[in-house]
Amino acid sequence: MFPQGGNKREKIEAIRVAFITQKLNLTVDESQKFWPVYNEYQDKLRAARQEFRKQSAVFTNDKEAQDYLDAELLLKQREFNLYKEYYEKIKKTLPVKKVAELRQAEEDFKKELLKQLQGKSND
Amino acid sequence: MIEGQKQYVLKHTLLFIFLIAVVNAFSQTDSTKKIKAPKHYFTPTLFSDYYTTPQKNLDQRFRKGTEDLAIRKRLENYQYSQLVGGFYFPIITKDYDHADGSTGNFHLLGTGSYMMAMPRFGGTSNHNLLKASIGIRGIYNSGRKGIWFADISPFMSTDLSAHSNTAYRWGGTFLYDYMANPYLSFRFGVTRTFVLGNRNFLPYFGIRIGRLDKIYLSMQFPRNVTFSFPMGRFLRGSIYFKPMGGLFNMANNDSIYTKNKDNTILYGRYELISGFRLDANFNKHVSVFVSTGFTGVKYLSFFSETENKNNRLVLNDFYHEKISRGLFVDVGFTIRIGRAKSIYNNYNLYETFNLNSTIDVGDNNTNTGDGNIPNQTKNKEKSNLKIKDVQDLIEAQDLY
Numbered sequence A: 001m002f003p004q005g006g007n008k009r010e011k012i013e014a015i016r017v018a019f020i021t022q023k024l025n026l027t028v029d030e031s032q033k034f035w036p037v038y039n040e041y042q043d044k045l046r047a048a049r050q051e052f053r054k055q056s057a058v059f060t061n062d063k064e065a066q067d068y069l070d071a072e073l074l075l076k077q078r079e080f081n082l083y084k085e086y087y088e089k090i091k092k093t094l095p096v097k098k099v100a101e102l103r104q105a106e107e108d109f110k111k112e113l114l115k116q117l118q119g120k121s122n123d
Numbered sequence B: 001m002i003e004g005q006k007q008y009v010l011k012h013t014l015l016f017i018f019l020i021a022v023v024n025a026f027s028q029t030d031s032t033k034k035i036k037a038p039k040h041y042f043t044p045t046l047f048s049d050y051y052t053t054p055q056k057n058l059d060q061r062f063r064k065g066t067e068d069l070a071i072r073k074r075l076e077n078y079q080y081s082q083l084v085g086g087f088y089f090p091i092i093t094k095d096y097d098h099a100d101g102s103t104g105n106f107h108l109l110g111t112g113s114y115m116m117a118m119p120r121f122g123g124t125s126n127h128n129l130l131k132a133s134i135g136i137r138g139i140y141n142s143g144r145k146g147i148w149f150a151d152i153s154p155f156m157s158t159d160l161s162a163h164s165n166t167a168y169r170w171g172g173t174f175l176y177d178y179m180a181n182p183y184l185s186f187r188f189g190v191t192r193t194f195v196l197g198n199r200n201f202l203p204y205f206g207i208r209i210g211r212l213d214k215i216y217l218s219m220q221f222p223r224n225v226t227f228s229f230p231m232g233r234f235l236r237g238s239i240y241f242k243p244m245g246g247l248f249n250m251a252n253n254d255s256i257y258t259k260n261k262d263n264t265i266l267y268g269r270y271e272l273i274s275g276f277r278l279d280a281n282f283n284k285h286v287s288v289f290v291s292t293g294f295t296g297v298k299y300l301s302f303f304s305e306t307e308n309k310n311n312r313l314v315l316n317d318f319y320h321e322k323i324s325r326g327l328f329v330d331v332g333f334t335i336r337i338g339r340a341k342s343i344y345n346n347y348n349l350y351e352t353f354n355l356n357s358t359i360d361v362g363d364n365n366t367n368t369g370d371g372n373i374p375n376q377t378k379n380k381e382k383s384n385l386k387i388k389d390v391q392d393l394i395e396a397q398d399l400y
Helices: A008-024 A028-053 A062-093 A096-122 B003-025 B028-033 B069-075 B347-358
Strands: B045-052 B077-097 B103-121 B129-141 B146-159 B167-181 B184-193 B200-209 B216-221 B224-231 B235-251 B264-281 B286-304 B317-322 B326-336
Touching: A008 A028, A008 A096, A028 A062, A028 B077, A028 B103, A028 B347, A062 A096, B069 B317, B103 B146, B103 B235, B103 B264, B103 B347, B129 B235, B129 B347, B146 B347, B167 B200, B167 B347, B216 B347, B235 B286, B264 B326
Parallel strands: B146 B235
Antiparallel strands: B045 B077, B045 B326, B077 B103, B103 B129, B129 B146, B146 B167, B167 B184, B184 B200, B200 B216, B216 B224, B224 B235, B235 B264, B264 B286, B286 B317, B286 B326
């Protein structure tokens, strides 16, 4: 189920894609419409989060702390706006029941990842 | 309306416009548009490969109907190698959101290639024949069933080893790809190509059965017939047949052609090769391949430039030689630079990428491989996770 390549994040992305595909049981037509939109959503979400992580979390003065908080607020705003924008777009590609299942599948996938991380920290 | 009312309406209208502008300035589109996500699906890509065949003696017997024994005696034996390099890069990528929810996209790519053809004859001086192209290709993926592809590659051909004329020619392909579903696609079109060792204007017909990220059989006339299969996460194996060839300007300093006092002749070669190719895709950025097999049908031809001056299509040769079968070795690499938009499970884009690699830059019929298309394997390993691997996927509140 992994894509080619040594980058672990790419592999996890591929696992998520497989996870969602399996959970949503997408038809060929749905798949053809859904994945381009979903990939674009994830690209933008990832870019927004990566941009935020460039902010240093070590503050030597109040201005730096304020900048960090502003950046965090902007990230939350962007995440919400992206969610709103792509929620509408995804609704055009899937029946509303599957859109709701998508949210659940994403949550389940996160739980899976957390379980993996937890297992590792318990070892 | 009295003056005071007019001013009141104007003031409030301006205030309303101002408020709309402020709201728009902080609206979702603004804050999301500033996100620096990758712009293109194709990344700037460099590729190179080296192909070689062993030396073969030319048949010195006189055959009925041929009058080129003198040339054959002169050439003695023949060995061929070539070095190909090239690049493509995205110029424009445009996505289209259709009303039915599908997403189409248009890709405009700049392309360039060079090929150093190195035919070696026992009885003549060495010739290094350069072919270099600069071109452009446009691909429109409708996001539904169809993909349109157009490529034009003007190129120059000259002999770097001795004085010769430089020829300017062009190759190109225009086709329509109908992807019935991820398991089946058809391609129809036309191609102007030199890979059969002459100037040909041919129909293009292709069919693929099987998914591009799994096992598939692809028959693309006149490019290749390929049976391709994943071999784990990083490797992909292919068994294939394909023509290799070209038409090159060559200095006539060895007086191979004695009529017209021409200083340049045209050297044409055609090989139908069958072999096995192993692609290793180490990551999104680097792929290498090794390939070996047999050259089944192999021809060598010489053409007179003067005699074919008014010939617009297939050229007439003055010497034609069938070369005996032999082994070949082909090794190459592809480097993709920078980040690209994700294409997971986007089978229209998988098809688009395959189209782009099947019809190579510069009409040399080399293939950069489909390193962008992730192999679908049954491996479900998820071990060795680290926080940094999943930080884009998990938010802080998920941990509570």
